[in-house]
Amino acid sequence: MQKLKLKYALDEVPPYAELLLFSLQWLAITIPIIIIIGQVVAVLHFENTGDQIIYVQKLFFITGLVMLVQLLWGHRLPLIMGPAAVLLIGVLAGQGSSMQTVYSSIFIGGIILAILSISGLFAQLKILFTTRVVAVILLLIAFTLTPTIMNMILPAAGSKVSALLNILFALGMVLLMFVANRFLTGMWKSTLIIWAMIIGSLAYSVVSPSSVVIDAGNYKWLASFINDISFELSLEPGVLISFLVCFLALSINDLGSIQSVGELLKPANMPQRITRGITLTGLANMLSGFLGVVGPVNFSLSPGVIASTGVASRFTLIPTALGLLVLSFLPVAIAFMDSIPSVIIGTVLFYVMCSQVAAGLMMAFSSREFNFDSGLVIGLPVMLGVVIAFLPAEVLNTMPASLRPIIGNGFVAGVFTVMFLEHIVYRSK
Template identity: 60%
Template sequence: MKFKYNLNDIPPFPELVLFGLQWLAIAVPTIIIIGNVVSGLQPGDPFFRINYLQKLFFLTAVILLAQITLGHRLPLITGPAAVLLAGITASQGTSTASIYTAIITGGLALFILSATGLFSRLKNSFTPRVVATILILIALTLTPLILNLIVGPGTSTTPLANLLFALSFVILMFVANRFLRGIWKSTLIIWAIIAGTLAYYALFPETHLVYTQNLNPVSLFFKDLNYNLTFEPGVIISFMICFLALSINDLGSIQSLGELIQPDNMPQRITRGISITGLANVLSGFMGVIGPVNFSLSPGVIASTSCASRFTLIPAGIFLLALSFFPSVISIIGSVPSVVTGTVLIYIMCSQISAGLMLAFNPTTGFKFDNGLVMGLPLMLGIVISFLPGDVLNTFPPALRPVMGNGFVVGVLSVLIMEHIIFKEQKNTDKKALTQ
C-alpha cells in the first residue's frame, strides 16, 4: 500500500499538527472511559478521580513518546489496557496496593520475557483459537461492570430510563459507524461521548454536571504514589494471566501494523515495543493507575488517512502531556455520565468480539465443531464466574478468590487446557491424517 507520508517522513508543520490532533481525538476517549471506570471502583472523592485521570494522561503521553522514539518506532496509539480492567474489576475486595503491586510484577515479568527472548517461545502457546477466545472473554467478562454503569444504584434516573437511553444510543452509534467515512469514522467514539453526554443532560436535567470546584488551574499531581508493595499470591496469579493476554494483544497490534507498512527490522521492533510496554506497566503500578498497551486500531486510521508517519503521534503525545497538568480541563472532559460510559463500552466491546470472531472464522483454516468446543467451555465458564453473587464469592478462600472469582482468568486457563491438553491428541491425529 502506498502512503502520502511514509514511516520516517515528517509532514509539513500544519499537517503534522492536524494529524496529531486526530490521534489525540482517538486516544482521549479510551483514557476518559477506562479512567472513569477504574477510579470509580476505588474509594475516593471527586478530587481523587481528577488526580487519577491526570496520572493516566501523563503516563499515556510518556509511553507514547517513548514507543515512537525508542520502542517499536511505529505509528501505534497507546492507551489503558481493557484486559487489566477485567483484572481490576474481578479483584475488588482486595487492597488497592495489592492490585498495583500485581501490575508492577506483571509488567516486570513481561519486560524480562521480552528482553531475554523467552516471549518468542511462550507466544507459540497462543494459537488462533486461544487468542480468539481471549478477545471475546475480555468483552463478556466486563458485562457485569457495564450493566452496573448503566442501571446501577449510583445513576441519577430510573433504571428503565437509563436502559432505554443506552439502547437508543448504542444503535445510533452503529448507524453512524455504518455510514461515516475517513476521519469521522476513526474519531466516532469521541463524537459519541460528546453527543451522548449533551443528550443525557438535556433529557435528564435532574442530573447535575460533575465538575469539581476549587481546582487549581495548573497542578502537579505526583502524589499518592504506590510505594506500599503488597504481595498477595492470588492477585498476582490473576494478573499474570491478564498479562499473558496483554502481551498477545501488544504483539498482535505491532504485527498487524508491520504487515500494513512493511518496516525493516520487525523482530527488533517487536522486542523493543513489548519491553517498553512491560516497563510502562511497572511505572503505572508505582503511579497507582491501570497499565497501558498498544492499540490495534491504528492500521485502520493509517489506511483511511494515507499517512504512516510515526512523527504525527509526537504532537498527540505533547498535547496529552500538557493536558495532564490542567485538572480543571480534565474535570470538564471527564464529566461523562456513567450511562454514556457504559454504552460506549458496549460499542467498544462489540468491536472486540468482532475481532475475535474474525480470527476464529479464518477462511484458510475453517471452523470445525471441535473449535466450538474449545472456545465454548471457556466462554461459558467466564460468564458464569463473572455473574457469581458477592455472597457466593465471599465463601471462597481469600487466597483463591482473585483467581477462582475472576471470570477472565478462569476462561483463559480453561481455553489453554482445552487447546493444549484435552484436544492436543486430536490435533496430532489430524496432522498424521493430512500427511498420509
C-alpha cells in the first residue's frame, strides 16, 4: 500500500493563513462531539443549567489539553479527541450510585489503562479482541445507547410539544443527513454534524418556537470552573467492574484510531507512538475522573478528513486544541451552544450511532471465515444487550444493588457473553 499523496506532510507547518483555515475545520468537527456527549451526561447529573454548563466547560478543557499534549509529546499524529461515548454507558449504569463513585471508577480505569500500556501488558491482552469480539463491542455501544437517544428525541413529561412531531422531525432530519453525507464532499462533508445542528435548531425553532430557549445572557463572558472541583475517592465493586469493561472498549477504540492514521501516513516508530498515545489516554481519563467528567478518547474521523484535504500536518490541530482551551473559560459561548434542543442532540447522536453500527458490520464481515457460528457469537450478545438496555426501571430495581451495574448493564453483559462464546464455547481449534 503506497503512501497517500499529501499537500502537507505530518511534520510540515502550512502557511499561517492555511494553518488557521484547517484548524477551524478541525474545530468545527470537534465541538459537536463535545456538545453532544457533554449535554447528554450533564442532564443526567444536574437539573441546574449552570451546573450543566460547568460540566461542559470541563469537557472542553480536558479535550483541548489532552489533544495538545498528544500532538506534541504523545502519538504526535493528526487525531482529534473527544469524550468517549462508551463511558456514557458506564455513567448510565451507575445512576443509582453517587457521582463520586462514578468518577472514581473513571479515575481508576484511567490509571489501569496507563499502567497496561506502559508495561506492555496491553499488547498481551489484544489476543482477546478477535474480529467477532470487536464487532460486538462496536454494535453494543450503538444499540445499548438507543434508550437514551429515544428519551432525548421524545418530549419531556408535561411538555406541550407533541411526541409525534418530534419523532417525525427526527426521522426527517436524520434522513436528510444521510442524503447530505452521500452527496457532499470535502470540508462540507467533514463538518456535516455542525451544520446539521445549526440548521436543525433553526428549523425546530420554526416548528416549535417555545422549545428553543437561549440562556446565554445569564453567564459571565469569562469564568473558571476550578472552584467546582471536589474529588473524593469512592469505590463500589459493581460500578468499577462495569467501567473496566467500558475501558476495554475504549482502549480498542483508541488503538484502532491511532492505527488507522498510522496505516494512512506510515510514520516512523508506530509501536512507540501507540504506547505513548494509549498511555496519555489513560492519564487523561485519570485527570477526567479527578475533575468529575467523562474521559476522552482518540476519534477515528481523522483519516477521512486527511484524505479529502490532503493535509496531514499535526500542527493544524494545535490552534484547534488552543481554541478548545479558550472556550473552556467562556461559559457564555458554551451556554449558547448548549441551548440546542435535546431532540436535535438525540437525532445527531442517532446518526453518529448509525456510523458505529456500520463500523461494527464492516468488522463482522471482514473475516473470510464468517459462518453461522459467527452469526451466533455476534447475535446472542447483541440481542442480550438490547433486551437488558430496555428493561423497565422497576425490573432493574429488583436486582441486587451491588450487581445492578453489571447484570443490569446491557453493554457489560453483552461483552461478557461474547468473551464466553468466543474464547470458550466456540473457541477456534
